Amino acid sequence: MRNPRTPALALLALLLLGACAAGPALEDRGQVTAAPGDSGRLTIGSAGFTESDLLAQLYARLLGDAGYRTSILTVANRELYEPALESGRIDVVPEYAATFADWLNAKTHGADAAPVGSPDLGATMKALRALATPRGLTVLAPGRAVDQNAFAVSAAYARRHRLKTLGDLGARKLPVRLAAGDECVRRPYCAPGLRKVYGIHITGIDPKGVGTTQAKRAVQQGRDQMVLTTTTDATLDSFGLVLLADDKRLQNADHVVPVVNRARAGGARVAKALGRLDAVLTTADLAAMNRQVDAARRLPADVARAYLQEKGLTG
Amino acid sequence: MTPLPDDCLARNEWICGVYLSTRRQILLDAVVQHLQLTSVSVLTGLVVAVPLAVLARRWGWAAGPVLAVTTILYTIPSLAMYSLLLPLYGLSAALVVAGLALYSLTVLVRNILAGLRAVPEETRQAARGLGYGPVRLLLAVELPLALPAAMAGLRIATVSAVSLATVGAIVGYGGLGNLIYAGMNSYFKAQVLTASVLCVLIAVAADLLLLAVQRLITPWTRTARA
Numbered sequence: 001m002r003n004p005r006t007p008a009l010a011l012l013a014l015l016l017l018g019a020c021a022a023g024p025a026l027e028d029r030g031q032v033t034a035a036p037g038d039s040g041r042l043t044i045g046s047a048g049f050t051e052s053d054l055l056a057q058l059y060a061r062l063l064g065d066a067g068y069r070t071s072i073l074t075v076a077n078r079e080l081y082e083p084a085l086e087s088g089r090i091d092v093v094p095e096y097a098a099t100f101a102d103w104l105n106a107k108t109h110g111a112d113a114a115p116v117g118s119p120d121l122g123a124t125m126k127a128l129r130a131l132a133t134p135r136g137l138t139v140l141a142p143g144r145a146v147d148q149n150a151f152a153v154s155a156a157y158a159r160r161h162r163l164k165t166l167g168d169l170g171a172r173k174l175p176v177r178l179a180a181g182d183e184c185v186r187r188p189y190c191a192p193g194l195r196k197v198y199g200i201h202i203t204g205i206d207p208k209g210v211g212t213t214q215a216k217r218a219v220q221q222g223r224d225q226m227v228l229t230t231t232t233d234a235t236l237d238s239f240g241l242v243l244l245a246d247d248k249r250l251q252n253a254d255h256v257v258p259v260v261n262r263a264r265a266g267g268a269r270v271a272k273a274l275g276r277l278d279a280v281l282t283t284a285d286l287a288a289m290n291r292q293v294d295a296a297r298r299l300p301a302d303v304a305r306a307y308l309q310e311k312g313l314t315g
Numbered sequence: 316m317t318p319l320p321d322d323c324l325a326r327n328e329w330i331c332g333v334y335l336s337t338r339r340q341i342l343l344d345a346v347v348q349h350l351q352l353t354s355v356s357v358l359t360g361l362v363v364a365v366p367l368a369v370l371a372r373r374w375g376w377a378a379g380p381v382l383a384v385t386t387i388l389y390t391i392p393s394l395a396m397y398s399l400l401l402p403l404y405g406l407s408a409a410l411v412v413a414g415l416a417l418y419s420l421t422v423l424v425r426n427i428l429a430g431l432r433a434v435p436e437e438t439r440q441a442a443r444g445l446g447y448g449p450v451r452l453l454l455a456v457e458l459p460l461a462l463p464a465a466m467a468g469l470r471i472a473t474v475s476a477v478s479l480a481t482v483g484a485i486v487g488y489g490g491l492g493n494l495i496y497a498g499m500n501s502y503f504k505a506q507v508l509t510a511s512v513l514c515v516l517i518a519v520a521a522d523l524l525l526l527a528v529q530r531l532i533t534p535w536t537r538t539a540r541a
Contacts, residue, residue, distance in 0.1 A: 048496065048497065048500060049500055049501075050500075050501055053497075073406060073487045074484075074487045074493065074497070075406060075485070075486055075487050076484070076485035076486070076496075077485075080401070080406065080485065080486060081406075084405065084406045087405065089405050089406050089407075090406070213502070293501070294501050295319055295325060296319050296320055296324065296325050297324035297325060297327070297334075297503060297505075298324075299337070299338075299341075
């Protein structure tokens, strides 16, 4: 008689063989509730876009100078690196305060939870720390550099209508077609906020994506009047665009902030090493470095090293 | 703002000598990682596939379930495969290797099994008549005769692993895929083209290498033809 369990066993053996081939031991996944620790070997996570690569390189170099052995792991998105940060597979990640606070908030309280990120940096940091601490993460001090949403118009358009701020644009009562992502229709920082806070007459959204080449070209050629991009966008010049200041503080406090795994990198030494950068790095510096990588195609590692040398932050 | 240097990198050209000279080490590291990921995963797949195929051949009823499971594995999209294996392996090269090894099973098991089934019954009976036991029959007669079909499967599995490995970039272990993804994110033409071309070259080289190995270990197929 045939044994009916054999196919199931064969199946199980197949899966187990796959699993045992080279899987990590359970103990490698780390304990998330441990006290602040100091590991000699740190992995810095990058989310794979230019600015994240640059910040990871800056962090790696500063931590290297402070005596840590460092490596960088580039991961596609936050859904992948945040759990790894909690488990200690990744130890340090450059983050943006309000965006990360809202992301953790959605993870903790569901996608429909009211946002906790706001234009107020103090309130945002408080909310962020409250969400991060139970997950075994420590949020270090925020830096001066801010990568937040920003709106740009063509330089000629700004000159003609004497525009310096979004408030000016609202006061002139000009019809504005906005090149942005299609989510702009609903997001409070985008079309609804521009209408309500600034009184800007938004006639429509041209769904070309946030800060894409096509979006900027549409404004350059006059098909759209304004484009949604970010404050560290370094290619605005080459499209003849200028940013309008967010004078009524519609945008969230997306300050650059290092987030670390407390058990592995929560000590004072890491905070001190990274704090040296936060005091120096400005939004304009970050934009200039982005340009070095995205336009001049220099290597993020080289650009980061040159910056730290120029600022006297490395030996 | 400092002016941009006037070279093929800043002009973002598809073919750029400066790219090759400034990224030599990075390209080399990516190629090495790509070769490691591909070879380790295909070898792992082979180690699992041979016993599965032999079992499926011995017990006819096992063939259905084994082929069904390995085929279903192949239909899982690569992004989903890595996400499913993520809790098991964390962010590691092993995650990518395990995914690729599971994918290679479909082709390997199918081809090895086809090779084993193609061994003529008369050949088997002749071996038994000469006093071959089941183990010796398998090792000295059946597996060698299954080699051409198995090697064909190995070549397909290897070439597809070379291309699928690039998806490992989402967890930072994609070999040349890391460069392709980074290049696509920032419209870096020279990087996308160079890494893609290298990927194709690896696939072609691996295929030719396995073809040479196949001819070397199955000399009888050539003498028969000649």
